[in-house]
Amino acid sequence: MLVYLTAECCGYPISIFFIVVNEFCERFSYYGMRAVLVLYFRYFLLWDDDLATSIYHAFVALCYLTPILGAIIADSWLGKFKTIIYLSIVYAIGQVTMAISTIHDITDANRDGTPDNFTFHIALSMLGLILIALGTGGIKPCVAAFGGDQFQEHQSRQLNTFFSVFYLCINAGSLLSTLITPVLRAQECGIHTQQQCYPLAFGVPAVLMVISLVVFIAGSGMYVKTDPEGNIMWSVCKCIGFAIKNRFRHRSSSYPKREHWMDWANEKYDKLLIAQIKMVLKVLFLYIPLPMFWTLFDQKVSICHFSGLLGGLPDQMQTVNPILILTLVPIMDRLIFPLIQKCGLNFSPLKRMTVGMLFAAMAFVSAALVQIEIDKTLPNFPSSSESQLKVVNTYSTTLNVTISPNEHLLIESFGVQLHTSKHTYSTISCMFVNGYTADLNITNLDSIEPSATTNYTLVNQGKRDFVLRHGEQWCEFSRKFGFGASYTFLIPSTVFSDDCESITEVEDMKPNSVHMALQIPQYFLITTGEVMFSVTGLQFSYSQAPKNMKSVLQAGWLCTNAVGNIIVLIVAELGKLPKQWAEYLLFASLLVAVSIIFSIMAYFYTYIDPAEIEAQVRKEQGLEPEEMEKETLEMEEKDEDQKNEQGVKQTKI
C-alpha cells in the first residue's frame, strides 16, 4: 500500500495552495470570456439576440458535458495530473484562438472598422469555443477530485473546508473577471481603425489560462498522484453489460433472486468492482432530478431590471452572484450549519441540497411577485389580435384624424396620440420627430431628414444632454431619463429661434417605479440555494465515490448542470407564456415538485464510506490491497483470453 508523506500547513496539505490558485485563474479565464461572449456575438458577429443566446447556452451545455470525457481519460488512462496538464494546454490554445478571432483588422481590407469576412471570424471563434469547452469541461471533474485526493484519512474536516474554499476561488475568479473584461471590451483598439477592444477582453482570459497551467505545473513535486488502475471505465461497462445479459439469461422464476441486479455479474467479475459500480450507480440515480435546479439558476432571474437600476455595464451584472457567494459561503460554513448542528438537527448533505432547491424555487416566486408589480407600471400592450398606432401631429393646429369608418382621434398641434385598435395597423414609433424644415444632426444619432423620425435609441439612465445642429445653427437641451421609460421628442420648425425651448417631450412609457430593493431577495434566495445545493453537491460527489472513480462521479455531478442548460435551450425554443410572472411561477412549481421527488429518493439513500466498503470487500476475499489490484488485472487478462478462445461463454450459476 502506498503511503504519502505530504507537507502540511495548518493541517492542510501545501499542494492544495497550487490547486486553488489554479482553479481561481481557470475560472477567471472561463467567466471572463463568458462575460463578453454574447456581446461579441451580437455586436461583432452581428447575430440576432436569439441566435446569440442559443449558441451561448449550447456552449455552456457543452462545457458541462465534456467532463465525462475528461473523467474517462483521467480515471482510465492518463490519471488526473496528466489529464489536467494536457487538457489545460488545449484550453489555452482555445482561448488564444478565440482572442485572435476577435481582431477585426485581420479581414478589414477596406478599413471601415468592420470585418469583411465574417465566415473567417465565425469559423475561428467556433473552433476556439470547441477547444475551450473540451478544456474547461475536461479538467473540471479532475481538478476537484485531484484536490480531494491530496487529503489523508485523518483530514476529513479539512477536506470539507477545501470544497468550500474551492468554491470561493471559483467565485473570486468569476467576480474579478466579470468586472474586468467588460471594462477591457469598452476600450477602443485596432490597427487601422479603433473599435471596441474584444481582443483585449478575450486576450486577458487567455493569459490567465496560461498562468493557471504554469501554477499547476509549479506544484508538481508536492502532489499526491494516483495512477489509474487499468482501463476502469471499460471494465465498468463490460461488468454492467455482463450483469444485464446474465440477468436476462436467468429471467425464469426458478432462479433465486439476488439483492441487487449488479450481483448478476458475480460469476465473472471481481466483487470489489461490483461494489464500486453499485456505489456510483446509486449516486447517479439520485442525480436524475437535479438538472431542474440548474435550469432555474441559468435563467438568471430579472437580470435586466437590476442592470438598469444599478446603472452598471450590463455585462457586469453577472457579478452580483459571485459577490453573494463570497459572502454567504463563510456565513453558512462558520455560522448557520454549526448553529443548526448545535440545535441537534441532522442537516445531512442531501437535506441541504433539497433545501437549496426550495430556496431557488422561492427566488422565482419572489421574481414573479416583483414582475407583477412591474407589470402594473407598464402600459397596456396590444394583444395578439390588436395593434397600436401612434400618430404625430407636426402641423400648427389641432387635427381631426379618422382611422377606420367610425373612429376619430383629436390630436393637438405637436401632440401624439396612441391608439389601440382591434384591427391591424402598422405601429409608428419614434424617439425624435423632425418638424424642422431641413436636415438635423442630433448628438450620437445620424442626421434626420425633415418630417422624418429616428428609431428608438437606447440612452443611459439619468440626465442626458443633446445638441441639435443644422449648418451653423445649433441649440442644446437636456432631459432626465428614468429606467424603463420611453419618450418621443417633437422638434418644431421654430427650434433654433427659441433655443430648443419648444421641443415637446411625450412619455410613451412610464419609468420603472418598482424599487430596486425588491429585486434583492431573489438574488439572495437563489445564491443561498446555490451554496446549499452546489457546494454540498461537490463535496457529496467526492465523498460517495470509490477511490478509482472520483472523477467519474464529479463528471456525473457536472452533467446535471449540462442537462439544466439543455432544458433552458428547449424552453427557449418552445416559446414563452404570455405573462412573465406566470412563467416564473411555473418554474418555481416545477422545482418544488422535483425537490419533493428528490427528498423521497434521498430518504432511501444510505450514506457510505467508500474506503470502508472497499476494505470490507477485500477482507471478505482475504486479500491485501496490492493482491487485490493484481487479481483485478489478472481477471481482465483472463477475460480477454477466454473471449478470444471461446467466443460466447456459457455461465454457470
Ligand SMILES: C[C@H](N)C(=O)N1CCC[C@H]1C(=O)O
Ligand atoms: C458562478 C457560480 N456561482 C458558480 O460558482 N458555478 C455555477 C456552476 C457551477 C459553479 C462553477 O463551477 O462555476
